[in-house]
Amino acid sequence: MNTWAQWAIVAVPGLPTLAFVVLGVWLFAAKAPSERAIARLASATFSIAAIASIVVVWGIITHGERVVPLGTWFHAGSYHFEFGLRVDVLSAAMMALVTLICGLIGRFSVNYLHREAGFARFFLLLFLFATGMLLLVMASGIDQLFVGWELVGLTSALLVGFFFDREGPARAGVRVLATYRIADVGLLVGAVLLHQYAHTADFGQAFAGRWPLGVAHLTPGQADQVALLFLWAAMGKSAQFPLGGWLPHAMEGPTPSSALFYGALSVHAGVYLLLRISPILEQAAFATYIVAMVGLVTALHGALVYRVQTDAKSALAYATVTQVGLIVMEVGLGFYRLAIFHLFGHAVLRTFQLLRAPSALRDALNLQQTLGAAAHPQSKFARWLPPRWRPVVYGLALERFHLDALQDRWLLGPLFSLALWLDQLEQAALRGLVRASKIEARHP
Amino acid sequence: MILLRFPWLTLLWTLPLVGSALLPEVAQVRHARRWAMLIAAATFVLGAVLAGLRTFWGQSLVEPAVPLFAGMEYRLFVDGLSALTLPLVGLITTAVLVAGPRQDFDHPALSAILATAGTTLGCFLAADLALLTFFWVAMLVPALRMIARSTDFVARRLMLRTFGVVLVGGALPLLAAVLVLSAGERPYDLLIFAERDLAPHQRPLVFGLLTLTVMIRMAVFPFHAWLPAFFQRGRLGIALLFVCTNAGIYLLGRVGAPIMPHTSQLPLLANLALISAIYGALLALVQRDLLRMLGYLVVSQAGSNIVAFASLTEPSVAGVLLQGIAQGAALSGLTLVIWGLRARLGTTDVLKLGGLATPLPRMAVAFLLFAVGLVGFPGTLAFVADDLLIHGVLEAHPIVATLMVLATALNGITLFRAFTGVFLGPPRGSAALIQDLLPKERWVVAAVVASILGLGLFPSPAVSLREDAVKSIVLRISN
Numbered sequence: 001m002n003t004w005a006q007w008a009i010v011a012v013p014g015l016p017t018l019a020f021v022v023l024g025v026w027l028f029a030a031k032a033p034s035e036r037a038i039a040r041l042a043s044a045t046f047s048i049a050a051i052a053s054i055v056v057v058w059g060i061i062t063h064g065e066r067v068v069p070l071g072t073w074f075h076a077g078s079y080h081f082e083f084g085l086r087v088d089v090l091s092a093a094m095m096a097l098v099t100l101i102c103g104l105i106g107r108f109s110v111n112y113l114h115r116e117a118g119f120a121r122f123f124l125l126l127f128l129f130a131t132g133m134l135l136l137v138m139a140s141g142i143d144q145l146f147v148g149w150e151l152v153g154l155t156s157a158l159l160v161g162f163f164f165d166r167e168g169p170a171r172a173g174v175r176v177l178a179t180y181r182i183a184d185v186g187l188l189v190g191a192v193l194l195h196q197y198a199h200t201a202d203f204g205q206a207f208a209g210r211w212p213l214g215v216a217h218l219t220p221g222q223a224d225q226v227a228l229l230f231l232w233a234a235m236g237k238s239a240q241f242p243l244g245g246w247l248p249h250a251m252e253g254p255t256p257s258s259a260l261f262y263g264a265l266s267v268h269a270g271v272y273l274l275l276r277i278s279p280i281l282e283q284a285a286f287a288t289y290i291v292a293m294v295g296l297v298t299a300l301h302g303a304l305v306y307r308v309q310t311d312a313k314s315a316l317a318y319a320t321v322t323q324v325g326l327i328v329m330e331v332g333l334g335f336y337r338l339a340i341f342h343l344f345g346h347a348v349l350r351t352f353q354l355l356r357a358p359s360a361l362r363d364a365l366n367l368q369q370t371l372g373a374a375a376h377p378q379s380k381f382a383r384w385l386p387p388r389w390r391p392v393v394y395g396l397a398l399e400r401f402h403l404d405a406l407q408d409r410w411l412l413g414p415l416f417s418l419a420l421w422l423d424q425l426e427q428a429a430l431r432g433l434v435r436a437s438k439i440e441a442r443h444p
Numbered sequence: 445m446i447l448l449r450f451p452w453l454t455l456l457w458t459l460p461l462v463g464s465a466l467l468p469e470v471a472q473v474r475h476a477r478r479w480a481m482l483i484a485a486a487t488f489v490l491g492a493v494l495a496g497l498r499t500f501w502g503q504s505l506v507e508p509a510v511p512l513f514a515g516m517e518y519r520l521f522v523d524g525l526s527a528l529t530l531p532l533v534g535l536i537t538t539a540v541l542v543a544g545p546r547q548d549f550d551h552p553a554l555s556a557i558l559a560t561a562g563t564t565l566g567c568f569l570a571a572d573l574a575l576l577t578f579f580w581v582a583m584l585v586p587a588l589r590m591i592a593r594s595t596d597f598v599a600r601r602l603m604l605r606t607f608g609v610v611l612v613g614g615a616l617p618l619l620a621a622v623l624v625l626s627a628g629e630r631p632y633d634l635l636i637f638a639e640r641d642l643a644p645h646q647r648p649l650v651f652g653l654l655t656l657t658v659m660i661r662m663a664v665f666p667f668h669a670w671l672p673a674f675f676q677r678g679r680l681g682i683a684l685l686f687v688c689t690n691a692g693i694y695l696l697g698r699v700g701a702p703i704m705p706h707t708s709q710l711p712l713l714a715n716l717a718l719i720s721a722i723y724g725a726l727l728a729l730v731q732r733d734l735l736r737m738l739g740y741l742v743v744s745q746a747g748s749n750i751v752a753f754a755s756l757t758e759p760s761v762a763g764v765l766l767q768g769i770a771q772g773a774a775l776s777g778l779t780l781v782i783w784g785l786r787a788r789l790g791t792t793d794v795l796k797l798g799g800l801a802t803p804l805p806r807m808a809v810a811f812l813l814f815a816v817g818l819v820g821f822p823g824t825l826a827f828v829a830d831d832l833l834i835h836g837v838l839e840a841h842p843i844v845a846t847l848m849v850l851a852t853a854l855n856g857i858t859l860f861r862a863f864t865g866v867f868l869g870p871p872r873g874s875a876a877l878i879q880d881l882l883p884k885e886r887w888v889v890a891a892v893v894a895s896i897l898g899l900g901l902f903p904s905p906a907v908s909l910r911e912d913a914v915k916s917i918v919l920r921i922s923n
Binding site for chain 2: 073075150154157161164169173174195196419
């Protein structure tokens with residue numbers, strides 16, 4: 001392969017990584033650099049990365065898919081953690097999308113976060129997110145994909161808590177991270193199982209043939225196991241039913257990060273994972289049925305809840321859930337190319353809408369003044385429902401189908417109650433051990 | 445040649461012990477602390493040089509044997525299994541002495557930390573089981589002396605009763621194992637331990653006694669209660685040396701593996717360790733006190749480590765040995781940050797803290813970095829260790845591995861909740877005048893972060909240093 005093409009592939013994730021290291025060391029060792037310096041660093045990073053990604057995409061069009069092996073990170077016994085960058089049709093499309101949107105968001109944020117106390121922190125996390133997302137989409141193997149996945153998860157939770165002097169963002173950050181961590185169990189266990197079944201973590205070796213027509217070297221049972229575990233991970237990251245309760249809470253973060261994470265990129269990471277393992281899905285009949293059902297239920301849930309939201313960002317969050325649900329359903333039905341087009345279009349449109357969200361109220365008022373009552377579109381959707389069902393569905397949609405409450409009551413509540421009961425039991429045992437009441441009476 | 449013949453290994457463990465004995469002679473505490481720092485730094489440098497020599501030379505460093513009594517020999521050695529622990533003990537001791545709050549160090553406290561460091565090093569250097577047992581017991585003495593000095597009657601009683609379990613319960617089975625093995629020529633020589641011809645009934649007995657020692661020392665459920673109490677009420681410097689060196693796993697690898705009677709004996713240990721991993725993670729989730737929370741996190745992670753060791757695959761054993769270093773460094777950093785918070789604000793109760801990221805931004809970053817370093821975030825050494833460990837366990841027991849990953853996920857949530865509770869949200873109480881990381885603390889934080897990230901990004905030397913040790917453990921057991 002041409003050296004320049006290799007360098008271009010390495011430069012795409014390498015540049016944001018370098019920018020993250022430079023800004024991180026600068027912030028830790030000295031005072032925060034000026035906004036102008038950070039803005040220049042961001043625009044240089046993303047501009048060069050975007051040019052490099054155009055070169056890479058051109059290389060794919062002219063020469064076909066490429067893999068740049070970067071060596072073995074570490075090994076023990078027969079297990080090797082290989083590091084490399086894979087660029088095929090799927091990853092090239094996502095890579096171009098990531099560099100494009102990160103560059104746009106970076107430029108937008110320079111003005112939007114002007115004189116904000118966390119200006120440097122935002123860009124530090126943006127660089128880390130871009131690194132993680134690019135490692136995720138360009139990973140040559142599932143182990144490496146997990147590295148990017150985790151980076152995206154942590155930066156997401158930290159950006160939700162960006163306005164850290166308020167209670168809401170801090171709590172929302174914990175909710176996001178907790179959902180991610182529980183869902184990530186699926187990715188980690190699935191990755192190790194794939195490694196064990198296929199005897200490799202490398203996509204090129206595990207799936208014979210070009211994406212999406214490859215064949216996985218797994219039995220149908222193994223394929224179902226691995227696919228369901230990956231689906232669990234994707235449900236967390238892509239806010240699929242019933243794990244999507246965190247998405248509206250995540251809108252506590254600054255608008256550019258909401259656009260980046262929950263409009264454009266992070267929310268599609270789960271879809272990317274499912275698309276990447278499409279050769280496994282092809283052999284996992286049961287799992288694909290579940291994938292399609294999860295997507296369908298999510299889309300219906302999102303569409304109903306979207307219609308009763310009263311603030312722009314929550315409405316956009318549920319509109320996103322609806323569309324991502326549809327994309328997941330397309331993946332489940334085997335329409336992989338359609339899913340990529342849908343993903344690309346949705347990411348771009350939703351980024352635009354979320355970036356425009358702060359001006360939405362003003363736009364709405366202008367529209368109302370111009371058009372009068374006609375500005376409120378009348379929904380025909382409700383007519384499909386029998387009249388006595390309408391208030392029930394309306395009430396459920398208004399309460400977001402009680403998903404958060406159900407999770408709190410049936411999952412978190414019992415978990416915390418059990419832990420508190422065990423703690424009390426242990427404390428009582430310890431107090432008995434030292435006969436604390438007698439001692440306290442004797443030594444008040 | 446003279447340099448090579450010098451007893452460097454003896455110097456390594458005696459240096460902090462001699463320092464500990466001489467510190468009371470230094471009149472002012474300020475000066476005594478400086479001397480203690482100097483000794484700890486010298487111990488770290490010497491430990492690092494010896495570990496480096498072992499790495500580049502590729503052979504074990506052995507000091508000639510000196511016969512003592514009843515078959516016991518004074519003999520020290522360093523191989524791949526113990527090499528990395530030597531600089532780690534020095535690093536933790538130096539970090540504690542440099543960055544620990546001034547008011548927590550008087551003469552006895554400084555002496556106790558150096559004495560614990562010296563005996564810990566002795567334990568890892570001993571090439572004789574009886575000598576190792578001597579250091580094992582001696583390691584507990586400075587901690588007990590410090591507990592006995594406590595003015596809080598209830599805390600003292602609680603510590604003596606819980607920590608007493610470790611002293612008596614943890615050391616007695618090991619002493620019993622030494623007695624059982626006393627027959628024959630050079631009965632305790634660890635260099636030839638694998639070749640020892642033990643009677644069929646002796647192997648399960650000795651292995652059982654060792655297992656009990658390890659379970660108590662590593663705070664495996666139901667022997668765990670001493671650890672959270674020790675973190676909350678004991679001396680943090682000593683607690684760190686106790687926990688971060690992973691002496692239990694070392695004992696299992698060094699002594700347990702060569703005489704393991706049959707792998708079927710491991711499930712009891714593995715099951716209890718798995719319960720410990722989940723139980724610790726659950727209890728850590730609901731703790732209000734940061735130090736107690738750390739104690740339960742250690743219980744959980746120690747449980748995962750034992751489960752991985754018991755899986756007996758090459759990646760899992762390599763992961764466990766690496767995890768000892770990774771968790772040791774990250775836990776030290778995290779404890780130092782919490783210790784600093786306690787010194788500044790007088791509490792470690794999460795409900796009384798909040799919004800500290802504004803007055804203490806560097807502390808917040810340090811807390812977050814150490815937290816992600818502890819739960820195995822990519823780029824840190826614990827990620828590499830976790831990855832190896834989970835691959836290894838999943839090869840042998842898929843469901844156990846899933847439960848372990850779940851416990852690790854809960855630990856990550858616990859630490860992030862603690863981070864948001866302490867540093868994010870609206871401030872609780874006045875914290876405007878408190879000082880962020882002092883320059884000396886900043887240096888320590890930077891050094892620990894550099895070691896976690898440096899080894900995390902370039903882990904191969906750390907993994908390959910122990911490759912032979914891992915292979916020999918797995919091979920011995922599989923044979």
